[in-house]
Structure formats: C-alpha cells, structure tokens
Amino acid sequence: MIDLCRFDDIPEGEARGFEVGEQAVLIIRRQGQLYAYHNHCPHRGIRLEWQPDQFLDYEKQYIQCATHGALFTIEQGECIAGPCPGEQLDPVRVCTEGDRILISL
Numbered sequence: 001m002i003d004l005c006r007f008d009d010i011p012e013g014e015a016r017g018f019e020v021g022e023q024a025v026l027i028i029r030r031q032g033q034l035y036a037y038h039n040h041c042p043h044r045g046i047r048l049e050w051q052p053d054q055f056l057d058y059e060k061q062y063i064q065c066a067t068h069g070a071l072f073t074i075e076q077g078e079c080i081a082g083p084c085p086g087e088q089l090d091p092v093r094v095c096t097e098g099d100r101i102l103i104s105l
C-alpha cells in the first residue's frame, strides 16, 4: 500500500488529484467514504481535469471529464452522460489507517 495523504487533506464532498510515480489518481471524499480512480478518461485515455483538483461537476454530484464533459458516478465510476456511456473509470483500491489514506496500484 502507498501512503498518500491525511484523511483531512481531502475536504468532505471534494476531490483531489495525486501523482504517484508515473501514475495519476484522483480521490473523492463523499459522506465520509473514499472513492479512488486512475486519472484517465475511458473516452480518449487522457486526464480528466484541466485545472488542478477540478474533477467534479458544478453541483459536485458527478466526476466530470473536462475535455468532452462525460459524467461518471462517484461511487461506481460509470459514465452516465457524454461520449462514452456505460464505460468505467478504472478504480484504485483505497483504505484508511488511522488518519492516513492508503492506496494500492
């Protein structure tokens, strides 16, 4: 497991991006749960965000790809709108240990 950050480094309802070696991941904290995905859109295989840490739509209900606007559910990473419906973000295993967030790639 890779020690990524403190739990409180991700505010409730927000997302944060991380670089882990060559890989980019995003973590979302929602209602106390953590959801983690590789940072690449299944539509074109590019990063989801244009601005640092801007992974969510305006209402913070979905993960949104900045390039063509695909929307993905936070819990499952499933595309429900945009150019790649039914495709999935690639999940990353995430857990907590004390006040730390750990992932495994």
Ligand code: FES
Pocket: 041, 042, 043, 044, 045, 046, 065, 066, 067, 068, 069, 070, 082, 083
């Ligand atoms: S690259 Fe993400 S929707 Fe097209």
